[in-house]
Amino acid sequence: MDIHLSTHTATRARPGPLRHSRTWDSGAPCIAEARDAVGALLARARPEPGRRAVQDAQLVASELVTNAVKHAPGPCALRLELAPDAGALSITVVDTSPDLPRQPPPDPGRVGGHGLLLVNMLSGGLEVTPLPRGKRVTATVALRADAGG
Template identity: 70%
Template sequence: MDISFGTHARTQADPTPLRCSRAWDDAAAGIADARDAVATLLARVRPAPPRRAVQDARLVVSELVTNVAKHAPGPCTLSLELLPEAGALRITVSDTSTDTPLRRPPDPRRVGGHGLHLVAMLSRALEVTWLPHGKRVTATVPLTAEQE
């Protein structure tokens, strides 16, 4: 696992965004670590984001990394970036699969398969970018009291 944290803490005088990146050879080993990375990064934000927003961001990163563990062989990378001007956290997960992520319609009778739907519900934006050897999924999660 590779870990990298940005060196700037966000303050009123220093609007430099906080950043964090991690990489795993096996995404399954990184699911809990990804949730912890979000909590650690957001704990450095002042003023602190609402608890609900932190929980939502942790759920989004957990679902994205879990999808990689289930559907994509090989390594996985995570990038987190605080977007102070937007009051949001950008979560980017890259993997080696060229399969299109499928958002299945909600079905309360189905066990599993709700992750991407949850990610879309909790995010302001969700996009997939195709890479030469895989894809990058980016979700922008609001860090405000009222979710959009």
């Protein structure tokens, strides 16, 4: 069962961030839904980011949610927040595992296990916050060359 939390759009005279939140009890469908949520939110951005930036953000969201589904029992949550200037997207995943993400040593012969490397390359790094029942992992993806990530 999934619980749709909310989609927020600022309605102030000065543009605020676009946001989207979603929670899932478990399961692989949430991975595709996370990618779709990123695409839908970025389609509303002004200026709209380029195709490559959208794909990079979708990959980061997909990898973070995949790690939550694979390594944490129970529900996970996704929160997306687009900067007011549409220059960067903050992607946050909350899960129930207290274990911090670990990137295995490089091994070109290994199948899988490269997700955190991709996330770090596309976002400039992770911010991990331990929580009483799990953790919050946030990556910020620059959507324009002039935006910091």
